[in-house]
Amino acid sequence: MTNGWHQDVLGPEWVARTLDLPDGDTATLVRKATPPAGGERRRRAVLYVHGFVDYFFQAHLGDAFEDHGYAFYAIDLRGYGRSLAHWTEAGKDPNMVDDLSVYAQDLDAAAAAIRAEGHDELVVVGHSTGGLVTSLWANARPGRIAALVLNSPWFDLNSSWFDRVVSTRVIDVVGRFAPRLKVGSLDDAYGQALHAGTGGEWDYELGWKPHEGFPVRAGWLREIRRGHEQIARGLHIECPVLVLTSTRSGPNKGWHPEVITTDSVLDVQHIKDRAPGLGDDVTLVEIEGGAHDLVLSPEPARSAFLDEVFGWLDERLPG
Numbered sequence: 001m002t003n004g005w006h007q008d009v010l011g012p013e014w015v016a017r018t019l020d021l022p023d024g025d026t027a028t029l030v031r032k033a034t035p036p037a038g039g040e041r042r043r044r045a046v047l048y049v050h051g052f053v054d055y056f057f058q059a060h061l062g063d064a065f066e067d068h069g070y071a072f073y074a075i076d077l078r079g080y081g082r083s084l085a086h087w088t089e090a091g092k093d094p095n096m097v098d099d100l101s102v103y104a105q106d107l108d109a110a111a112a113a114i115r116a117e118g119h120d121e122l123v124v125v126g127h128s129t130g131g132l133v134t135s136l137w138a139n140a141r142p143g144r145i146a147a148l149v150l151n152s153p154w155f156d157l158n159s160s161w162f163d164r165v166v167s168t169r170v171i172d173v174v175g176r177f178a179p180r181l182k183v184g185s186l187d188d189a190y191g192q193a194l195h196a197g198t199g200g201e202w203d204y205e206l207g208w209k210p211h212e213g214f215p216v217r218a219g220w221l222r223e224i225r226r227g228h229e230q231i232a233r234g235l236h237i238e239c240p241v242l243v244l245t246s247t248r249s250g251p252n253k254g255w256h257p258e259v260i261t262t263d264s265v266l267d268v269q270h271i272k273d274r275a276p277g278l279g280d281d282v283t284l285v286e287i288e289g290g291a292h293d294l295v296l297s298p299e300p301a302r303s304a305f306l307d308e309v310f311g312w313l314d315e316r317l318p319g
Contacts, residue, residue, distance in 0.1 A: 004017040004018060005017045005031075005033075007033070008030055008033075008082075009082070009205070010030070010057065010059055012033065013032060013033050013034075013059075014030060014031070014032060014033055014059070014062075015030070015031060015032075015033045016028055016029065016030045016031075016082060017029050017113075018083075018086075019075075019106070019109040019110060019113060020109075021078065021105045021106060021109055022105055023102070023105065025078045025079075025086070025087070025090075025102075025105075026078065026083055026086045026087075027075055027076060027077055027078050027083050027106040027109060027110065028075065028076040028081070028082035028083045029073060029074075029075055029110055029113055029114075030056055030073065030074045030075070030076070030082070031062075031071070031072060031073045031074075032062060032066060032071075032072060042069060042070060042071040042119065043118075043119060043120055043121055044069065044070050044071070044119065044121045044122075044123065044146075044317070045070060045071040045072070045073060045114050045117075045119035045121070045122055045123070046065050046070045046071070046072055046073065046122070046123045046124070046125055047073045047074070047075060047107075047110055047111065047114060047122060047123070047124050047125070048061065048062075048072070048073070048074040048075070048125045048126075048127075049074075049075055049077070049107070049124065049125065049126045049127065049130035049131075049133060049134050050074070050075075050076065050077070050080065050081070050127055050128075050130050051127045051128030051129040051130050051131075051154070051293070052095060052128060052129040052154075052213075053095060053186060053209055053210070053213040053214055054080065054081070054127070054128070054129075054130075054209055055076045055080050055081020055082065055204075055205070055208045055209060056074035056075070056076060056081065057202070057204040057205070057209075058293075058295045058296065060295075061295050062074065064306050064310075068310050068313075070123065071114075071117075071119055073110065073114055075106060075107070075110045077103055077106050077130075077133075078097070078102070078103075078106055079092060079093075079094060079095050079096060079097065080094075080095055080208070081205075081208045081209075082208075084208060093180060093214070093215070093217060094214040095214050095220070096180075096214075096217050096219070096220050097219075097220060097223065098175070098179045098219030098220060098222070098223055099223060100132075100133060100136065100223045100224070100226070100227050101136075103133045103137065104137055104140065104141075107124075107133075107134070107137050108141075111144060111145075121146045121317070122144070122145045122146060123145065123146055123147045123148075123149065123313065123317070124137075124138065124145050124147075124148050124149070125149040125150075125151060125309075126148070126149070126150055126151065126153060127150075127151040127152060127153075127293055127295070128151070128152055128153065128154045128265070128266070128292065128293070129154050129224070130153075131150040131151065131152065131153025131154060131155075132153055132154045132155065132224070132227050132228070132231065133227075134148060134150070135148070135150065135153060135231065135235060135237065135241075135278060136227055136230060136231075136235075138237045138239065138241075139235040139236060139237050139278075139279075142236075142238045143238065145239055146239060146317055147239050147240050147241070147242070147313065147316055147317060148237060148239055148240070148241045148242070149241075149242045149244070149309055149312075149313075150241065150242065150243045150244065150275075151244055151293065151294050151295060151305075152244070152245055152246065152263055152265075152266060152268075152271065152290075152292050152293065152294060153243065153271060154224075154228075154266055155228060155231045155232075155270050155271055155273075155274040155275075156228050156231075156232070156267065156270035156273075156274065157225065157228065158249075158252055158265065158266050158267045158270070168225045171183065171218055171221050171222050171225060172222055172225070172226075174218045174222075175218040175219045175220075175221060175222025175223070176219075176222065178218055178219075179217060179218055179219025179220075179222070180217050180218070180219065181217060181218040181219075182215040182216065182217055182218075183216055183217065183218045183221055184215075184216035184221070185212060185213055185215055185216060186212060186213030186216070187252060187253050187254065188211035188212045188213075189253075189254055189255040189256075189259055189264070190252075190259055190260070190264050190265055190292060191209070191210070191211035191212070191213075192211050192255070193255070193259045193260045194260065194291075194293075194296055195211065198211070200260075201296070201298070202296055231274050231277065231278075232274065232277070233277075234277035234278075235277065235278050235279060236279060236280075237278050237279035238279065239279075239281075240281045240282075240283070240316045241275075241278050241279055241281065241282045241283070242282075242283050242285065242308075242309065242312045242313075243271065243275040243278070243282060243283070243284045243285070244284075244285045244286075244287060244290075244294055244305060244308060244309070245263065245268045245271045245272065245284070245285075245286055245287070245290070245294075246262055246263040246268055246286065246287055246288075246289075246290035246291065246292070246294065246297075246301075247262075247268070247286045247287065247288050247289075247290070248262045248263070248268065249262055249263045249264070249266065249267050249268045249269070250262035250263065250264040251264060252264055252265055252266075260291040260296070260297065260298060261289045261290070261291065261297070261298065261301070262290075262291075263290065263291070263292045264291075264292060265292040266292060268286075272284060283312060285308045285312075287301050287304050287305050287308070288301060288304070289301040290304075290305060
């Protein structure tokens, strides 16, 4: 296709293109292949940003936004999903950066590409680590976006006081001198509960989103904790912000019956505590029965999430 777009792994209804970044790395932008019925140009667009050990595969989310009048785009950040091959060919570890600010290049490039296609108002949706990254980006880019929607954003470490305080100080030192040192890994219960191959509802590429995740490395965790510290100090995001979370957290280790009807990755209280500090216009909504990725929640929580998002957008961005 023209302008670098080619058929995406999601099938003929989707296309993707590589975004060349200033430092030589690449990210990948994804969108629907054809305009909506009637061919009308949508002024408003949405950009979806995934979490850690993740990539964009939630086609139903894109369809819902398109049906609601938004042109839908998603990005696979450098080192993730569709962008992973270029990253690992350069000898880099999957999902690993030791400077969160580099993602500003990815998001700047995506926003510029979206605007170049004729969209002059942008809503950003960030999930989990993507919620942290997009919050920091929106804070650093006042006036760039019209609204920010955060789906279970990662604002603090879901661990003991010792890990959140003492171990964080150790990681701050170790991550500087041994950034590639493996310091942890994800539990595989949540991924297995999601994936169709292990009894879940969703089919996705396990090479890009493995159940056990990719190694958590010291340099990456150091940067995440520094990002959490910025959130804790408070931001000044100028646009309206909607923060959505499950009503409850479940255990984040091992399988349990509510693994996808509670947030079994993050502590929802951390999200509730930190959300008001994002800016002057923040709305917090809890979704009963919501999974960590609220987009992947079982019904009726999934529809409740979408209803809350679109109701809020209609109110804050009328017309």
